[in-house]
Amino acid sequence: MTxxxxxxxxxxxxxxxxxxxxxxxxxxxxxxxxGIRRCAERLYELAGDRDVLEYLRQRVEEMDLTSxxxxxxxxxxxxxxxxxxxxxxxxxLAHAWAEAVNRATPGDPVTVIxxxxxxxxxxxxxxxxxxxxxALDLDPDDVKAIWQRLSERYAEHIRGETLVFSDMGHSxxxxxxxxxxxxxxxxxxxxxxxxxxxxxxxxxxxxxxxLLYPDAIRARVQIDEPSRPRHLDTAALLTLxxxxxxxxxxxxxxxxxxxxxxxxxxxxxxxxxxxPPPRRPAAESGAEAARRAALAFPVNTAAAARGGSxxxxxxxxxxxxxxxxxxxxxxx
Amino acid sequence: MSYAEIKxxxxxxxxxxxxxxxxxxxxxxAGDGNSPTSKDWAESLGWRLASLDPxxxxxIALLSGGSLTLFRHQHSTRFEQALAVxxxxxxxxANENRAVVEQALAAWTNYYQAAVRALGSPEHEPRADxxxxxxxxxxxxxxxxxxxxxxxxxxxxxxxxxxVRPGSASIRVLIHPA
Numbered sequence: 196m197t198x199x200x201x202x203x204x205x206x207x208x209x210x211x212x213x214x215x216x217x218x219x220x221x222x223x224x225x226x227x228x229x230g231i232r233r234c235a236e237r238l239y240e241l242a243g244d245r246d247v248l249e250y251l252r253q254r255v256e257e258m259d260l261t262s263x264x265x266x267x268x269x270x271x272x273x274x275x276x277x278x279x280x281x282x283x284x285x286x287x288l289a290h291a292w293a294e295a296v297n298r299a300t301p302g303d304p305v306t307v308i309x310x311x312x313x314x315x316x317x318x319x320x321x322x323x324x325x326x327x328x329x330a331l332d333l334d335p336d337d338v339k340a341i342w343q344r345l346s347e348r349y350a351e352h353i354r355g356e357t358l359v360f361s362d363m364g365h366s367x368x369x370x371x372x373x374x375x376x377x378x379x380x381x382x383x384x385x386x387x388x389x390x391x392x393x394x395x396x397x398x399x400x401x402x403x404x405x406l407l408y409p410d411a412i413r414a415r416v417q418i419d420e421p422s423r424p425r426h427l428d429t430a431a432l433l434t435l436x437x438x439x440x441x442x443x444x445x446x447x448x449x450x451x452x453x454x455x456x457x458x459x460x461x462x463x464x465x466x467x468x469x470x471p472p473p474r475r476p477a478a479e480s481g482a483e484a485a486r487r488a489a490l491a492f493p494v495n496t497a498a499a500a501r502g503g504s505x506x507x508x509x510x511x512x513x514x515x516x517x518x519x520x521x522x523x524x525x526x527x
Numbered sequence: 528m529s530y531a532e533i534k535x536x537x538x539x540x541x542x543x544x545x546x547x548x549x550x551x552x553x554x555x556x557a558g559d560g561n562s563p564t565s566k567d568w569a570e571s572l573g574w575r576l577a578s579l580d581p582x583x584x585x586x587i588a589l590l591s592g593g594s595l596t597l598f599r600h601q602h603s604t605r606f607e608q609a610l611a612v613x614x615x616x617x618x619x620x621a622n623e624n625r626a627v628v629e630q631a632l633a634a635w636t637n638y639y640q641a642a643v644r645a646l647g648s649p650e651h652e653p654r655a656d657x658x659x660x661x662x663x664x665x666x667x668x669x670x671x672x673x674x675x676x677x678x679x680x681x682x683x684x685x686x687x688x689x690x691v692r693p694g695s696a697s698i699r700v701l702i703h704p705a
Contacts, residue, residue, distance in 0.1 A: 239685075239686050243692075244621065244692065246618065246693045247686070248695075282604055286581065323584055325598040325607075325610065329682060332617075332684035335580070335584075339578055368579055398563035419564065
């Protein structure tokens with residue numbers, strides 16, 4: 196099967212500006228206090244004689260979150276406009292970028308979760324607005340669970356390529372906890388069709404950024420929370436020789452793939468439920484673990500000697516370098 | 528009717544509040560725009576980032592074990608309110624609404640006393656009943672705490688009034704810029 200390398204489509208100045216515009220437009224649509232009360236009232240009407248939270252939990256199971264086969268975007272956190280310095284939610288950047296791609300290839304569109312019928316319905320409720328949380332007497336933890344389930348179902352519907360708008364899968368974001376694991380395990384999408392549109396975050400040291408460029412690595416690991424699964428210890432990585440770096444990265448990626456296979460088996464057996472199985476202990480982390488992993492996994496020292504020592508899984512992902520346009524902005 | 532969920536006991540709320548009153552709230556409200564990541568920002572304040580929502584509001588974990596959701600001012604990097612839910616109960620049917628309110632009011636006294644222990648006397652002595660659609664609430668401006676107004680309240684869902692639809696109640700701490 197072929198798929199276009201859409202991640203190579205640059206985020207042009209026009210796309211950045213459109214993202215800023217989309218962000219401002221949404222803020223302009225944010226209801227005033229009376230509008231928030233009307234939103235709450237509408238939700239109560241939809242819920243009928245059910246508790247509104249129960250209604251939302253049931254509704255999220257029925258929503259249409261279908262994506263086109265050409266590709267879907269995922270996003271987390273925000274980016275910074277390359278010339279104005281304004282912060283822009285990656286949600287808006289993904290949206291603006293999808294618009295640009297869809298203009299160029301109208302027959303093969305990409306989508307964003309909030310443009311699906313289910314996503315746009317959820318958007319109308321303004322569930323993350325503090326005034327909605329008060330009017331409906333919601334607990335942010337319950338709202339989070341609803342978004343998580345919506346995101347999980349969206350990710351389950353992805354077919355083909357997945358374009359990620361995040362400099363790194365922040366370990367606390369739904370992108371990292373829910374969406375990427377589902378996409379990685381999906382036979383219709385899969386880890387080898389995940390592309391990161393942003394380069395790795397600018398605040399990272401250059402050697403770390405270089406090591407994190409391959410999509411295959413960023414699609415699997417997180418680098419900011421040692422206590423969570425899929426952690427790649429970048430500080431330890433920098434203390435290793437190139438062959439040991441490659442071995443350590445391979446070790447972590449293999450561990451992620453193993454965990455994914457176990458989770459996918461469970462999902463299949465559960466037939467219709469998505470309750471994850473008990474987690475295996477997280478992969479080893481830290482300098483000592485990196486060294487032990489490196490020793491346990493002999494590497495291609497010839498490749499290391501040539502300078503091509505980034506860890507790569509068996510699928511041999513391509514290492515994408517952003518165009519100058521693409522690299523101008525950065526997430527933070 | 529379900530049982531109330533006690534997310535934080537009154538004693539735990541007192542511990543959380545004692546920690547929160549000593550925060551530099553000017554720094555909190557100023558937000559995370561100058562930090563490489565929200566995680567770094569939370570850690571610089573002695574917190575741990577627990578999650579971020581689609582609007583980039585942050586939920587942070589306190590050292591004392593509680594958690595706090597920080598709501599952004601529109602799409603900016605600044606924050607305009609913090610919220611922690613300590614106790615909550617939702618009715619399954621409208622005829623349970625009265626019992627939900629009664630249970631919330633019964634729980635309120637202990638949480639109020641815990642807040643007084645942690646924050647000192649409130650600005651005004653709160654009433655202990657429900658008037659219209661508003662439950663008891665107490666505002667605290669503890670000495671030594673800059674730029675923060677603490678509010679403990681019984682929050683009622685707006686559906687509680689009509690008697691037709693199931694509602695809910697919660698006891699929550701809100702922190703506002705002062």
